Amino acid sequence: MPEGNQAIYPPSFGEAPLSHAFQVAWLDWRQRWDSLRDSVGEQDALIERVSEEAQAVVRRLWRSAFGSVGEAAGEQVKGMVYAFVALLDENLLFDPWNGQAAWQERPLESRLYGTRNAGERVPQAIHRLLETRAPGTRDLANVYLQCLLLGFHGRLRGPKGEALHEKWRHALFAHAWQRDAEAPALLETLARPASAAALRLPLRRTLPDGLRLTLMVAAGTLLLIVLGHWLWSDVRGELTPLLDLACSVTATERMG
Numbered sequence: 001m002p003e004g005n006q007a008i009y010p011p012s013f014g015e016a017p018l019s020h021a022f023q024v025a026w027l028d029w030r031q032r033w034d035s036l037r038d039s040v041g042e043q044d045a046l047i048e049r050v051s052e053e054a055q056a057v058v059r060r061l062w063r064s065a066f067g068s069v070g071e072a073a074g075e076q077v078k079g080m081v082y083a084f085v086a087l088l089d090e091n092l093l094f095d096p097w098n099g100q101a102a103w104q105e106r107p108l109e110s111r112l113y114g115t116r117n118a119g120e121r122v123p124q125a126i127h128r129l130l131e132t133r134a135p136g137t138r139d140l141a142n143v144y145l146q147c148l149l150l151g152f153h154g155r156l157r158g159p160k161g162e163a164l165h166e167k168w169r170h171a172l173f174a175h176a177w178q179r180d181a182e183a184p185a186l187l188e189t190l191a192r193p194a195s196a197a198a199l200r201l202p203l204r205r206t207l208p209d210g211l212r213l214t215l216m217v218a219a220g221t222l223l224l225i226v227l228g229h230w231l232w233s234d235v236r237g238e239l240t241p242l243l244d245l246a247c248s249v250t251a252t253e254r255m256g
Contacts, residue, residue: 017068018080018139022146025061025084032057037097047099054088054108076140079125083144085109086118087152094151119154122147126168133175142176145169 032053039046061084065077089107093100109118126144129137148169156165174180 016139016142018065018073018076019142019146021061021065021068022080022084022143024064025057026087026146026150028060029054029057029088033091037095039098043099043102047102050092050099050103051108051111054092055112058085058088058108058112073136076137079140080143082113082118083122083125083147083152085112086122086154087147087150089118090152090154122152123154123156126172130168130171130175138176138178141172145172145176148172 036046036050036053039049058081062077062081065080066074069077085108089103089109092103093107107116110116115121122144126148129141129144148165153161153165155161156168170180
C-alpha cells in the first residue's frame with residue numbers, strides 16, 4: 001500500500017490506490033486552477049492554457065492509477081479517470097471565470113473523448129456499481145463518492161435529482177466503508193470543495209513549494225476524509241502532526 005494511503009484510510013478500509021490517486025489529482029488541479037481562474041488577457045489563450053493544464057493533470061492521474069493497479073483493474077481506472085474529467089468539466093462549466101461561456105462549446109470531455117454525455121454516463125456507472133456492489137469495487141465506489149461530494153451532479157438536478165444524489169452518497173459510503181453513514185451532516189461537510197482552496201491560499205504566499213504542497217495535500221486530504229477522521233480515532237492520530245505543523249506556520253505568519 002502506498003504511504004499516502006496509510007495516512008488517509010484506516011486498515012479496515014484496505015487498499016485504496018484509486019481513491020488516493022483521485023485525491024492527489026484533485027489537489028493538483030485545484031492548485032493550478034487557483035492561479036488560472038483570475039487570469040486576464042485574450043480569452044482563447046486562456047482557454048487553451050486551462051485545457052493544457054487540465055489534460056496534464058488527467059494524464060498524470062491515468063499514469064499514477066494504472067501504475068498502481070495494472071491491467072487487472074484497467075476498467076476501473078478508465079471509469080475513475082472519466083469521472084474525474086466529468087468533475088473538472090462540471091466545475092469549469094459552473095464556476096465563474098473568463099472562459100466559462102466558451103468552455104461550454106468544447107468541454108474537456110469533448111477534447112479527450114469526443115463526447116459530451118458525462119452527465120448521463122457517470123450516473124449510469126454509479127447506478128451499475130450500486131446494483132452489483134461487488135467487493136472489488138469498494139475503492140471505485142469511494143472515488144464516485146468523492147466525485148459527488150466535490151460537486152458533480154450531471155443529470156442529478158432538480159428536486160428528484162438532488163434526492164437521488166443524496167441517496168447515492170449514502171449508498172456509496174455504505175459500500176465503500178462497509179458501514180452506514182451515521183451522521184449525515186458529515187457528508188454535507190465534505191461537499192464544500194471551496195473550503196480546500198481557502199485553507200491553502202494563506203500558505204501559498206510564504207512557504208517553499210515542497211512544504212506548501214505537503215501542507216496542501218494534508219489540508220485537502222483532511223477535508224475529503226472528514227468522515228474517516230471523525231469515525232476512526234487512529235486516522236485522527238496520524239493527521240494531528242500535520243495539523244499542528246499547519247497551525248505552527250499560521251502562527252508564525254501572524255507574528256511576522
